[in-house]
Amino acid sequence: MALLAATTHVSWRGVRACDHWSEMHSALDQLQARIGYTFRDPTLLRSALTHTSLAAEIPDADNNQRLEFLGDAVLQILLADALFHVFPQEREGVLSKRRALLVNEAFLAGLTKEIGADACLFLGKSEEKYGGRNRPSLLGDAFEAIVGALYLDSDLPTTRRIVMALYGDLLARLLTTEADDNPKGRLQELVQPLHGNTALSYDVVGIAGEDHAPEYEVAVFLFDRRVGTGRGTSKKLAEESAARAALATLGPSKSF
Numbered sequence: 001m002a003l004l005a006a007t008t009h010v011s012w013r014g015v016r017a018c019d020h021w022s023e024m025h026s027a028l029d030q031l032q033a034r035i036g037y038t039f040r041d042p043t044l045l046r047s048a049l050t051h052t053s054l055a056a057e058i059p060d061a062d063n064n065q066r067l068e069f070l071g072d073a074v075l076q077i078l079l080a081d082a083l084f085h086v087f088p089q090e091r092e093g094v095l096s097k098r099r100a101l102l103v104n105e106a107f108l109a110g111l112t113k114e115i116g117a118d119a120c121l122f123l124g125k126s127e128e129k130y131g132g133r134n135r136p137s138l139l140g141d142a143f144e145a146i147v148g149a150l151y152l153d154s155d156l157p158t159t160r161r162i163v164m165a166l167y168g169d170l171l172a173r174l175l176t177t178e179a180d181d182n183p184k185g186r187l188q189e190l191v192q193p194l195h196g197n198t199a200l201s202y203d204v205v206g207i208a209g210e211d212h213a214p215e216y217e218v219a220v221f222l223f224d225r226r227v228g229t230g231r232g233t234s235k236k237l238a239e240e241s242a243a244r245a246a247l248a249t250l251g252p253s254k255s256f
């Protein structure tokens with residue numbers, strides 16, 4: 001009950017970040033169980049899960065920006081050390097590229113969902129309304145903030161143990177991530193031999209969210225046939241998401 005008590009601290013003026021506190025309490029417990037760590041200072045976890053959008057509605061609410069800054073640095077050193085030992089023959093440039101793949105927005109957003117932290121986020125009403133709980137940039141920031149909170153609540157060896165357990169087999173992660181790194185290029189490679197260089201086109205079909213945090217919806221067309229749709233916090237990310245959807249639909253062995 002300590003975590004719940006901290007989360008509903010009177011400094012938030014009695015305003016609840018979630019309408020279902022029993023569900024939130026359960027989600028926070030499950031999150032700590034999934035990462036294999038119970039916070040000694042539960043306010044650190046609360047802060048790591050609190051988005052800045054809540055501050056606009058509750059001025060004295062904590063937010064996760066400082067923890068995100070710290071967690072980003074901790075994550076960089078942990079992955080640099082791990083990759084250095086997993087790939088003892090690789091050059092600096094290759095190691096840097098692989099580290100970048102393991103800390104990019106989409107990858108960290110996926111990790112956030114894997115551990116169920118998306119269900120625990122404290123968001124402002126507007127951010128919640130416009131899909132912030134599924135926004136990759138917000139989810140990636142939250143993962144970095146959780147890492148920062150872990151580091152402050154424990155130490156570097158403990159944080160390394162937990163974080164690397166969440167990542168699992170780095171080689172397997174990289175094989176999947178590297179294959180998914182250029183979906184537009186892979187789609188073009190499949191289409192070009194049959195239909196030429198200009199057969200594919202990408203169109204923005206919708207924009208949601210607020211001006212400061214838009215979410216784009218993009219459709220990819222093979223001539224006049226829609227073959228995939230995707231969303232992202234930028235046109236580039238939405239196009240990549242649409243290309244992935246098209247690859248899943250068409251596939252290398254399917255008819256074009």
